[in-house]
Amino acid sequence: MSKQIVNVQEIWRKAQFDTVTEYTWGYKVKSGQSGETYRVFPLETGGFACTCKWGSHRLDEDQRSACHHAQAVVGYITRKTGKTVLPLRASDVPEIYDLGDGVLVLVR
Numbered sequence: 001m002s003k004q005i006v007n008v009q010e011i012w013r014k015a016q017f018d019t020v021t022e023y024t025w026g027y028k029v030k031s032g033q034s035g036e037t038y039r040v041f042p043l044e045t046g047g048f049a050c051t052c053k054w055g056s057h058r059l060d061e062d063q064r065s066a067c068h069h070a071q072a073v074v075g076y077i078t079r080k081t082g083k084t085v086l087p088l089r090a091s092d093v094p095e096i097y098d099l100g101d102g103v104l105v106l107v108r
């Protein structure tokens with residue numbers, strides 16, 4: 001198992017200061033914190049790989065990185081669609097009850 005990020009909300013706030021530029025191969029993300037620029041690549045399996053220090057230490061079998069650069073890309077994509085993002089730890093994902101009549105209830 002790869003390392004788990006526990007301060008998800010803090011990482012998401014950090015991502016809001018990053019600058020994302022889209023290319024045909026993926027994204028360049030300039031960190032609002034360090035000023036460094038990293039490359040973020042969409043993966044066929046879902047998620048993103050990143051060239052930052054955190055992203056480069058991902059497992060060979062799972063290259064996904066949840067660093068703030070990858071989260072900045074998610075923010076960039078969702079802003080274009082008008083959707084909103086609620087970052088959660090995987091262990092905090094709510095159960096969803098479909099009560100019918102168009103009503104879902106989320107339970108955490």
Ligand SMILES: [Zn+2]
Nearest residue numbers: 050052067069
């Ligand atoms: Zn990164």
